[in-house]
Amino acid sequence: MKFLDLAKVYIRSGAGGNGAVSFRREKYIEFGGPDGGDGGNGGAVWAEAVEGLNTLIDYRYQQHFFAQNGKGGAGRQRTGRSGEDIVLKVPVGTEILDEDQETLIADLTELGQRVLLAKGGNGGFGNLHFKTSTNQAPRNANPGQPGVERTLWLRLKLIADVGLLGLPNAGKSTFLAATSNARPKIADYPFTTLHPNLGVVAVDGAEFVVADIPGLIEGAHEGRGIGDRFLGHVERCAVLLHLIDATSDTVAEDYTTVIHELEAYGGHLADKPRVTVLNKIDALDGELIAMQRAELARVMDGPVMAMSGISGDGVTEVLRALRRIISPPREEETSAGEGEWTP
Template identity: 60%
Template structure:
């Protein structure tokens, strides 16, 4: 399945059915009168956050979505059938924005969440509705309500616990394949990963989700390389796992490049908890590893862990460190949620 994290679509609700003008005319029935029924309501366009999806590819080949209109009313007080709602199934983490791509209309962050994007027109009233004691034969009805139509943007931001960042070929995909069941493309050239990959880490019967973000390069915030569009996928992560290639000749520059690009994208993203590790430590000796750590220490980066996805060196230790961060973050969020709910509780 191809990955697509952004799509522009046109949506339109159904217009309401018109009311009916009708009068009862039957043989041997002395009392007639108006019996025009009401029109049916038009269908809504509803976004539904659905489990099992992680791409917007369904909106790549179909961009126009229209709900069914309501049927018109009929005689004998028969109301029109309401139009069926149109359900748009979107993955968890999808943001829905207006046509300008600036204003967020909805943020789908819970499985099962539903948001009405366009309301169907109300059904018009038939002439039976307007009958009164002083107007017993009204020739009046209402047309159906107008539909709503608009262009909207769908933007997917994957929801993961840990986001993997680093320069191209820093070993992100290799690490993901080592600690999860994911099978990203791995090769010895830059930009092997062209779209984010998700994997689930399971250690000691505890699970968390990790996202591999395509490599950044200097100038990504200006559109260089793959640009920074994929950084949106780590906005929701609880922490960032920053991979630095231990075999590089410019350790400090490699680290600073990623930090600068993250800051240029969003300063709040740079304030997230960050774990820095040196990768490919199996390819160099201990002296070179210590030198790389000292280089990072000059940038005030301490407690750097050296790992090797090939030999498994320090992999378990890294996973447990990540688990501790995820668990701590969950506890803090639970406390904040409980405090918020308590503050919102009203008592007489």
């Protein structure tokens, strides 16, 4: 299935049906009076977050969604049938934006969450509604209200616990394949990953979701490489896993390049908790690993972990570090005998 995280749709709610002008005409009833019914309401357009979807590819091939119009009223006080609603089914994590792509209308972050995008038009009143003591034979009725037309953008931001960051060929896809059932494309050339991948990782009986996005390069926020369009998929993550190629001759520059891109992207992405890891240590000896760690220590604060996605060395420790940030351990409760009980 092709991955698509941005789609433009055109929606229109249904128009209300017209009210009817009718009079009761039956044998032996001299003064029948008005009996025109109301028009039915037009159908509305909804958006709903559903299970089983992780892409907006359905909206690549169909962009127009029109709800049904309401039927007109009829004689004998018969109300017209209301139009059926239409529901746009989207993945959890979808943002709905106005035509300017900036105004946020809704953010569907929970399964089953629904939002009204366009309300259907009300049906018009029949002439029965206009009967008064001074106007007992009204010959006017209301037309139904028109529907609402809107142009909207759907933008998907995947919901994951951990987001993978790094330059191209830092070993992100290899790590995801080694720790989960995901099977991303792996090769020895840049930009092997062209769209985000999700994988469920388990450690010590706990599971969490990891998102792998295409690699960043210097100037990604200006559109270089694939650009920063996929950084939105890690905005919702609790922690970022920053992988650095330990075989690189410029590990410090590699680190600062990614951090500068996060800062340029904005959205507090650079302020999220991060776990920094030297990857591919299976290709180095202990002395070179210590040198690379010391090089990173010059440009960053905090610890630097080391692992190899191929051999599995250090992977469990990295997963445990991520889990501690995602689900901090509860503080030990004080024993019942300590202190004085209060309600």
